[in-house]
Amino acid sequence: MADELLHKQFPPYVAKKGEEYMNAKQLKHFRGILEALKGELVGDIERTVQTMQDEATVFADPNDRASQESDIALELRNRDRERKLIKKIEESIARIDAGEYGYCDSCGVEIGLKRLEARPTATLCIDCKELEERREKQIAK
Numbered sequence: 001m002a003d004e005l006l007h008k009q010f011p012p013y014v015a016k017k018g019e020e021y022m023n024a025k026q027l028k029h030f031r032g033i034l035e036a037l038k039g040e041l042v043g044d045i046e047r048t049v050q051t052m053q054d055e056a057t058v059f060a061d062p063n064d065r066a067s068q069e070s071d072i073a074l075e076l077r078n079r080d081r082e083r084k085l086i087k088k089i090e091e092s093i094a095r096i097d098a099g100e101y102g103y104c105d106s107c108g109v110e111i112g113l114k115r116l117e118a119r120p121t122a123t124l125c126i127d128c129k130e131l132e133e134r135r136e137k138q139i140a141k
Contacts, residue, residue: 009036012117021110022102031096033120038089041082048079088121095123104128 013029015021052072059065095101102111104125111125124132 013113015113021113026113027096027101030101030116030120031093034089034092034096037120038086038093041086041089045079045082048075085121092121092123106132 010029010033013026015026052075057068059068092101102116103109104111105123106128107125109125111122115122115126122129
C-alpha cells in the first residue's frame, strides 16, 4: 500500500539525455521518496501502538488469548522490520547529504536510477548484490 502511494506521489524519475548522474534534481527526487516513506512508516508504527493499547483485552478463553498474543507477536515482528527500514532510510538520507548516494559501497560504480526507484535504500549495484547473495547462499548450505 505504501509503495502504491509513493509511486502515485513520485512518478519514476526519467533522466534526460546527457544529464549528469545524481544531479541536484535526482537527489531531491530520491530525498522526497525517502522522507515520504519514512513518514508513512513512522505513522504506521504510531497507529499500531495506539491500536494495541486500545485493543488490550483480557480473554477468559485460552484460545482467544493465544490468538490475540499471536496477532500481537506478528504485528511486533512487522514493526521491527519497519524500524530497521527506517534506519536504512535515515542512512540513505545521510548518504545524500554526504554526496555518496547512488554509488555502490563495494565497487563505487553507479547503482542506477531504475534500481534506486525500485529500492531507494540500495547501497550496492546489481552485480555486487548478486555476488553477495550467491556468497550467502553458498555459506548457508
